[in-house]
Amino acid sequence: MPPVSRGFHGRRRPDVDPARVPPGQYVTPDFPVLSAGPTPHTELDSWSLQIDGAVDEALRWSWEEFLALPAEPVMVDIHCVTKWSKLDTAWTGVSLDTLLDGVETEADHVTAWSDGGYTTNLALEDLIGGRAWVVHEYGGAPLEPEHGGPARLLVPHLYFWKSAKWLRGLTLTSADEPGFWEAAGYHNHGDPWREQRYWND
Amino acid sequence: MSDLHLDGNGVAWLLDLITGAEATTTLRTCQACGDRRALGDHRAYRGAGVVLRCPSCQAIAVCIGIQQDHLTVRWHGTLRVELLPEDIPGG
Amino acid sequence: MREVLRESTTARTLALDVPDWPGQRAGQHLDLRLTADDGYQAQRSYSIASAPELEWLEITVEVVEDGEVSPYLADEVRPGDRFEVRGPIGGHFTWSADEGGPLLLVAGGSGLAPLMAMLRHRAARGSDAAVHVLISARSPADALYGAEIARLSPAAGLDVTWTWTRAAPEGWAGPRGRVDAAMLETTGFDDRAAARCFVCGPTPFVEHVLDLLVAGGYTPSQIHAERFGPTGT
Numbered sequence: 001m002p003p004v005s006r007g008f009h010g011r012r013r014p015d016v017d018p019a020r021v022p023p024g025q026y027v028t029p030d031f032p033v034l035s036a037g038p039t040p041h042t043e044l045d046s047w048s049l050q051i052d053g054a055v056d057e058a059l060r061w062s063w064e065e066f067l068a069l070p071a072e073p074v075m076v077d078i079h080c081v082t083k084w085s086k087l088d089t090a091w092t093g094v095s096l097d098t099l100l101d102g103v104e105t106e107a108d109h110v111t112a113w114s115d116g117g118y119t120t121n122l123a124l125e126d127l128i129g130g131r132a133w134v135v136h137e138y139g140g141a142p143l144e145p146e147h148g149g150p151a152r153l154l155v156p157h158l159y160f161w162k163s164a165k166w167l168r169g170l171t172l173t174s175a176d177e178p179g180f181w182e183a184a185g186y187h188n189h190g191d192p193w194r195e196q197r198y199w200n201d
Numbered sequence: 202m203s204d205l206h207l208d209g210n211g212v213a214w215l216l217d218l219i220t221g222a223e224a225t226t227t228l229r230t231c232q233a234c235g236d237r238r239a240l241g242d243h244r245a246y247r248g249a250g251v252v253l254r255c256p257s258c259q260a261i262a263v264c265i266g267i268q269q270d271h272l273t274v275r276w277h278g279t280l281r282v283e284l285l286p287e288d289i290p291g292g
Numbered sequence: 293m294r295e296v297l298r299e300s301t302t303a304r305t306l307a308l309d310v311p312d313w314p315g316q317r318a319g320q321h322l323d324l325r326l327t328a329d330d331g332y333q334a335q336r337s338y339s340i341a342s343a344p345e346l347e348w349l350e351i352t353v354e355v356v357e358d359g360e361v362s363p364y365l366a367d368e369v370r371p372g373d374r375f376e377v378r379g380p381i382g383g384h385f386t387w388s389a390d391e392g393g394p395l396l397l398v399a400g401g402s403g404l405a406p407l408m409a410m411l412r413h414r415a416a417r418g419s420d421a422a423v424h425v426l427i428s429a430r431s432p433a434d435a436l437y438g439a440e441i442a443r444l445s446p447a448a449g450l451d452v453t454w455t456w457t458r459a460a461p462e463g464w465a466g467p468r469g470r471v472d473a474a475m476l477e478t479t480g481f482d483d484r485a486a487a488r489c490f491v492c493g494p495t496p497f498v499e500h501v502l503d504l505l506v507a508g509g510y511t512p513s514q515i516h517a518e519r520f521g522p523t524g525t
Contacts, residue, residue: 002333002376005326007368010334011360026332030524036248038204038259057234145204161249181249184266185273198268210518211337213382214323227385241384241471242517258510 008048016087022192025085032084033146036180040115042165047150049134051099053171054107058147063150067136069094074133074154078163079192091143091154093135096127099170107172110130111179112153115166120179121188122155122162124172131157134167159190161199211243212251215265216240219274220282228281233260237281293373296366299352301433305341306368310351310377314343318413319386319406319490319518322351322379326361336361339405339492339518340380341437343412352436354402362500384438385490385518389414393421393449393488394481398471398501400428400493403520404436407492411444420449426479427452428471428497431459453479471497484509488516494521 016027044063052058061069074091095126110127113119136143136151143149148165155162161181182188187196195201208227209216216224219276225241243262244255253263257276266284294307306408316322321339342350355366387395387410397407405425415424429435433455445452455467455475467475483486491501498519505515 001331002325002327003374004329005375006370006373007493008326008328008334008364010328010332033205034248035204035206035246036252036264037246037254037261038206038244159249180264181266184250184264184275185268185271186249186266197275198266204499205521207519207521209520210321210382210385213321213384214337214378217381223383225382231429238512239384242512278304286296 010187020087022079023195024197025079025083025096025192028084028086030084031089031147032080032082033087034080034082035165036118037116041165042115042150042168044150047168047185049099049151049167050169051103051172052109053173054105055172056104059103066094066134066151070098071136072133074135075088078156078160081159081161081186081190083196085192089136090139091133092137092140093133093151096132096134097130097131099134100128103172103190105172107174109176111171111173111177112162112164112165112167113169115168115173118164118166118180120153120162120164121177121182122158123176123189124154126158126162126189127170131155136180157191159187159192161186162190175191202227205272207245207247209239209243209245209253212245212253213241214254215267215272216263218273219263219265219272229262230272230279230281231255231258231260232278234258293375294348295367295371296369299436302518303352303434303436304355305350305352306365306369307342308375308377309349310349312351314380314440314505316340316349316380317383317386317388318344318409320380320382320409321406322349322377322381324351324361325376325378326364327376334361337381339409341405341408341412341413343409343416345413346507347418352408354407385492385516387413387488387490389417389419389421389422391417393423394483394486395423396476396480396487396489396490397423397425398428398476398489398493398505399425400471400497400501401430401434402436403491403493403497403518404429405492406518407490408437408441410490413442413448414450415444415447421448422481423451424450424479424481425450425452426471427454427473428457428493429454430457432456432461434458471501472502473508476501476504476508480508480510485511485514488514490516490518492518493520495521 050060134156153164264275266280297305338351
């Protein structure tokens, strides 16, 4: 045990229900900005969101078309593999159930890909059943670029690196293809409640 | 809104661990643009792990996964590692 | 921990004794790690502001309101307290008097700390290397090392210029506002190719100054930058 720094407590953590805090996490009131690269800035009139890959027919929405989809308010807790958790984050977005409605596929896996080249992989079943959204608002205001705006993926039941910022597409695949951080030793699935941070967890 | 990146100097402790010696002065030739710059000058981004990018073209130089008891490292580009006279093979 | 000194309204300098410290070059930093009694740890990097010639180390901590570490270091620590220290770290952002000048040092806020180590080292070695310093600070109340810099400034070859972004001293006739091309032109060197530049401060400041330096005729390989940002890795 390293020497204790007398009187150091860390940030006074708000009183929270421990049942909301996954193992090894601490709650923060801040919203740290983490990224693998510079913030992309895509003009809305050249932005599109697509669903492609192992599907009968690829889908594509322009920004206007995306905003016209039924959106809902979402309030969730988020958990970052770097050990911070933020509770009661408020977003607005379109459920993946809505986006995938009518999509015919045999594939079980999805690669989410973003402006700037970031990718992350998920099981299709992690995106459906009311557990994932493509969100374009945070805290009631348009999603800021540093937090992934204009739109990002939100999959709160997995570590937050799976919630790809600057989302531009979801490619359905038959084979599971590790994404950016998964290929750098992070867990393929990433369930914070089973503390699946790293590859051999 | 500015990016919140640092630079190779800011993650020097990580780079030093990987190379086993002072790393910020090591020169890297970029695989994408061919520019040669010190690792200390590379921009450093903190995500789940740390990513260093070429200061000239932003191509990824090093991707470092930070796990519990080890690092997972992917290098790109070519490094120039200076030898001290006593280390030169064959003398 | 030897001593805590008030450096400005928002900054404190901590003097540290580190047993078996191997010595450092001017510009290097150290990592400080704090451990709470429940095992929780926080780690931060601090530039070493003292000259390598000094027998102990000094770091300057800018207090961030509601910060996790800086208020603790500024207000809670007492002489005799112990921390874990790793270092010295960094070889690229360093200068030794043996290397000579000319040097252009550009500091934004707390970015002055590693450059101050270079100035203190220069003085300790009695160097007359040409060093021009441009310091951007919010106001005199926020300025670091003001009195000491004023004492050092008359030294041969050393030229210091302050610019104030929020409030200048009473009767100030010098530069004001953000660092701009004109300030770098005035404080820079006519022989661009001969100069080395060291730029330190928050990332947006550094990126702004780098753009200006390159536009002003300095090549990227002559420029060393150290960016300060929120929380350590």
